[in-house]
Amino acid sequence: MLLQTAWQKVLSGAVAASGTPNITDLFGPGLSAEAAIYLASEPNYTSYTTQRWTSHAAPSYIGTIQPATVEDIQHIVRIASSHEIPFLTTGGGHGVSIQMSALQGGVQVDLHKFNRVQFDAEDGLLTVGGSATFSQLIDPLYKSGAQFPLGTAYCVGVVGATLGAGVSANQGYAGLLSDLLEEVQLVTATGSLVTASRSQNKDLFWAIRGAGANFGIVTSAKYRVPDTVNNGDVTNANFLFPMNRALEVFTYLSSLDEEISEYLALNIAIFLDPKIDQIVLLVNVNFAGPARAAAPYLESLAKVGPLRSEVLNVRWPDVFSTSYFGVKDTKACSRNQNVNMRSIGAKRTDPEAWVAFLRELGSFSRANPDVTAAMVIHRFATQKVLGVPDGDSAYPHRQLKMHIQLETVYENRALDNIVDAFLHSARHNFTAASGFDTPAVYVNFAHGDEGPEAWYGSHNLARLGRLKQEWDPRGLFSFYNAIPPIGPSGHELR
Numbered sequence: 277m278l279l280q281t282a283w284q285k286v287l288s289g290a291v292a293a294s295g296t297p298n299i300t301d302l303f304g305p306g307l308s309a310e311a312a313i314y315l316a317s318e319p320n321y322t323s324y325t326t327q328r329w330t331s332h333a334a335p336s337y338i339g340t341i342q343p344a345t346v347e348d349i350q351h352i353v354r355i356a357s358s359h360e361i362p363f364l365t366t367g368g369g370h371g372v373s374i375q376m377s378a379l380q381g382g383v384q385v386d387l388h389k390f391n392r393v394q395f396d397a398e399d400g401l402l403t404v405g406g407s408a409t410f411s412q413l414i415d416p417l418y419k420s421g422a423q424f425p426l427g428t429a430y431c432v433g434v435v436g437a438t439l440g441a442g443v444s445a446n447q448g449y450a451g452l453l454s455d456l457l458e459e460v461q462l463v464t465a466t467g468s469l470v471t472a473s474r475s476q477n478k479d480l481f482w483a484i485r486g487a488g489a490n491f492g493i494v495t496s497a498k499y500r501v502p503d504t505v506n507n508g509d510v511t512n513a514n515f516l517f518p519m520n521r522a523l524e525v526f527t528y529l530s531s532l533d534e535e536i537s538e539y540l541a542l543n544i545a546i547f548l549d550p551k552i553d554q555i556v557l558l559v560n561v562n563f564a565g566p567a568r569a570a571a572p573y574l575e576s577l578a579k580v581g582p583l584r585s586e587v588l589n590v591r592w593p594d595v596f597s598t599s600y601f602g603v604k605d606t607k608a609c610s611r612n613q614n615v616n617m618r619s620i621g622a623k624r625t626d627p628e629a630w631v632a633f634l635r636e637l638g639s640f641s642r643a644n645p646d647v648t649a650a651m652v653i654h655r656f657a658t659q660k661v662l663g664v665p666d667g668d669s670a671y672p673h674r675q676l677k678m679h680i681q682l683e684t685v686y687e688n689r690a691l692d693n694i695v696d697a698f699l700h701s702a703r704h705n706f707t708a709a710s711g712f713d714t715p716a717v718y719v720n721f722a723h724g725d726e727g728p729e730a731w732y733g734s735h736n737l738a739r740l741g742r743l744k745q746e747w748d749p750r751g752l753f754s755f756y757n758a759i760p761p762i763g764p765s766g767h768e769l770r
Contacts, residue, residue: 296338296381297338297359297361299313299315299338299339299341299361299383300313300315300339302355302359302361303341303351303352303355303383306351306355307341307343307344307348307351307352308343308344308345308347308348309344310344310345310389311341311342311343311344311345311348312324312341312342312344313339313340313341313342314339314340314342315338315339316336316337316338316339316340321340322612324340325340325342325384325386325388326366326369326384326386326387326388326407327369327611327612328366328369328370328371328611328612329369329370329371329372329609329610329611329613329615330372330612330613330614330615330616330617331612331613331614332372332374332614332615332616333373333374333376333377333724334376334377335364335376335377335378335379335380335382335384335755336379336380336381336382337381337382337383337384338381338382338383339383339384340383340384340385340386341383341384341385341386342386342387342388342389343385343387343389343390344389346461346463346469346495349385349463349493349495350463350467350468350469351467352383352385353463353464353465353466353467353493353752354466354467356383356752357465357466357467357750357752361382361383362379362381362382362383362752362755363379363382363383363384363385363752364376364379364382364383364384364385364755364756365384365385365387365406365493366384366385366386366387366388366407367387367390367406367407367433367435367436368407368409368431368432368433368434368436368437369433369611370429370431370432370433370436371436371489371720371756372615372617372720372721372722372723372724373722373723373724373756373757374723374724374725375724375755375756375757375758376724376755376756378755379755385493386407387405387406387407387493387495388407389407390405390406390407390408390495390496391405391407391408391409391412392404392405392408392496393405393408393412393413393416394416395416395417395420395422395501397420397422400422400500400501401458401498401499401500401501402417402424402498402499402500402501403496403497403498403499404434404435404496404497404499405435405495405496406433406435406493406494406495406496406497407433407435408433408434408435409430409431409432409433409434410426410427410429410430410431410432410434410437411430411431413426413434414426414593417501418508418591418592418593421504421508422501422504423501423502423503423504423505423508423592424450424499424501424502425442425444425445425446425447425450425453425456425502426444426446426592426593426595426596427442427443427444427453428443428444428445428654429596429608429609430596430609431608431609434453434497435460435494435497436489436720437453437720438453438454438457438485438488438497439454439484439485439486439487439488439489439494439720440454440486440488440489440671440718440719440720441453441454441485441486441669441671441673441718441719441720442454442456443654443656443679443718443720444656445541445543445562445595445654445656446541446564447656447657447658447660447661448536448537448538448539448540448541448656448657448658448659448660448661449502449505449538449539449564449657449659449660450502450505450660451502451660451661451663451664452661452664452671453499454485454486454669454671455485455660455661455664455668455669456499456500456501456502457485457497457498457499458473458474458498458499458500459471459472459473459474459476459481459497459498460472460473460481460484460494460496460497460498461494461495461496461497462480462484462491462492462493462494462495463492463493463495464491464492464747464748465492465747465748465749465750465752465753469495470492472484479743480743480747482668482669482670483670483739483740483743483747484670485668485669485670485671486669486670486671486672486719486732486736487670487719487731487732487736487740487759489753489756489757490740490744490748490753490754490756490757490758490759491743491744491747491748491753492747492748492753493753505539505564505565506539506564506565506566508591508592509567509589509590509591509592510562510563510564510589510590510591510592510594510595511561511562511563511567511570511574511587511588511589512560512561512562512563512587512588512589512590512594512595512598512599513560513561513562513563513570513574513577513585513586513587513588514558514559514560514561514584514585514586514588514598514599514600514601515557515558515559515561515577515578515580515582515584515585516556516557516558516559516582516583516584516585516601517556517557517559517580517581517582517583518554518555518556518557518583519554519555519556519557519634519638521557521580521581521582522546522555522557522630522631522634523627523628523631524580524581525544525557525559525577525580526625526627526630526631527627528576528577528580529542529544529625529627529653529655530624530625530626530627531576532625532655533623533624533625533677536655536657537563537565537569537573537657538565538657538659538660539563539564539565539569539570539657540561540562540563540565540570540573540657541561541562541563541654541655541656541657542559542560542561542653542654542655543559543560543562543599543600543652543653543654543655544557544558544559544560544651544652544653544655545557545558545560545600545650545651545652546558546634546637546650546651546652546653547637547641547648547649547650547651548637548638548641548642548649550645553642554638555634555637555638556583558600558601559577559582560599560600561573561574561577562595562599564592567589574587584601586601607683607685613685614685614686614687614689615683615684615685616683616684616685616686616692616695616696616699617681617682617683617684617699617721617723618681618682618699618700618702618703618723619679619680619681619682619717619718619721619722619723620679620680620682620703620706620707620710620715620717621673621676621678621679621680621710621712621715621716621717621718622676622677622678622679622680622706622709622710622711622712623675623676623677623678623710623711623712624677624709624710624711625678626709629705629706629709630709633651633702633705633706634651636698636702637649637651640698644686644691644694644695646686646687646688646691647684647685647686647691647695648684648685648686649682649683649684649698650682650683650684651680651681651682651683652680652681652683653678653679653680653681654678654679654681655677655678656677656678656679658674658675658676658677661674662674662675670732670736670739670740672716672732672733672735672736673716673717673718673733676716676718679718679721680706680710681721682699682702682703682706684698684699703723714729714730714734715727715729715730716730717730717731719731719732719757722757724757728757728758728759728760731757732759737759737760740759741759741760741761741762742762744759744761744762745761745762
């Protein structure tokens with residue numbers, strides 16, 4: 277069920293009541309010459325504007341504005357606010373929350389032109405624009421002998437990932453992206469440009485690192501680049517296991533629940549291979565430390581008996597392209613595909629429960645051949661993450677060790693109810709076995725119906741609510757896993 281906040285209802289209702297605005301007349305006069313407006317009714321509209329990774333539960337736009345300057349963004353926010361036109365900002369376009377579907381007939385603010393990347397090797401500071409993707413970081417950093425976490429896919433926006441926390445295979449030794457963040461430039465709900473850092477607007481800086489989509493449009497972000505590890509070399513190993521080895525694979529994974537090297541990350545993709553009509557497990561292991569230190573982990577998996585395996589030594593920018601035997605993951609970076617997914621945060625492995633789900637996954641996939649269904653597990657180390665105090669930022673899930681993603685891709689929307697029922701049941705069962713007393717989910721992977729306690733932690737909601745009231749009292753930035761508004765009595769409004 278879609279949870280709509282009071283703000284979403286008001287903003288969406290305003291457009292419905294006033295009719296379709298002429299955004300060219302409203303916004304055009306105040307924009308710079310390099311800015312652009314594209315109407316959704318125009319031919320080839322989608323060719324000029326940044327499209328979403330998934331079309332599931334999509335917002336609808338009357339048009340897109342591509343600002344070219346910070347002043348353009350300030351102008352857009354002020355005009356949209358004064359005319360009660362709801363809007364969403366697009367950076368990399370990988371947001372998945374179904375809350376975005378509450379915006380109908382609004383405006384897309386497309387930060388396509390804000391993709392600048394600048395690395396100061398002397399100071400070790402990296403500055404990126406609001407739409408820069410991880411792929412754009414590689415050249416300037418690699419040429420300088422530097423190294424930086426690359427999130428969970430090359431094509432994801434750096435800033436968007438950071439605003440949720442910025443998890444990655446590198447977090448065990450480098451920390452979260454939000455922990456590396458030094459400052460941001462942000463356009464607020466009043467159209468003002470502010471700096472948020474540990475010394476300026478400190479409360480806002482706390483809030484945007486974990487709940488950042490709720491407070492404004494980040495035009496640029498500056499990061500401290502961590503030290504290069506192992507000269508930038510990574511051991512990247514791939515294993516393919518059949519279903520009858522799943523229990524052993526998960527049992528090995530459970531042995532890492534309490535202790536794992538800071539340099540180790542495991543990514544596991546599980547799906548029904550239609551060629552052999554069998555569930556298979558693709559296990560990717562990347563180890564950023566010395567190769568000899570990776571050997572015990574690789575030997576343990578080799579003993580399980582893979583159908584196929586390989587061990588590679590690669591440079592850090594090549595980890596994604598050599599993972600899963602180098603099979604190109606077209607889904608991760610494609611656009612306008614109907615991806616319906618759920619995510620669960622976990623801190624322990626339950627081998628028997630997980631194997632039971634794989635049987636369900638196989639049965640579901642055979643019964644619904646038009647649906648491509650998969651389970652993806654990210655097991656990331658947490659040493660550097662836990663080295664930062666809980667209260668340092670709004671991110672509430674530093675104890676989280678695994679992200680379990682249940683992903684489906686299909687074209688026939690008549691299958692929505694069947695898919696939703698399958699995913700809902702699976703999420704319930706995985707949550708019960710997660711090791712957490714209450715649901716915990718990384719906000720950037722969230723479906724959008726879990727609720728603010730699961731995204732932001734119940735202990736953070738009062739402070740976040742007060743800051744939301746201070747920085748965005750009218751709820752302009754409330755279409756992506758929104759912080760509930762606080763009423764006069766101090767209670768949440770729903």
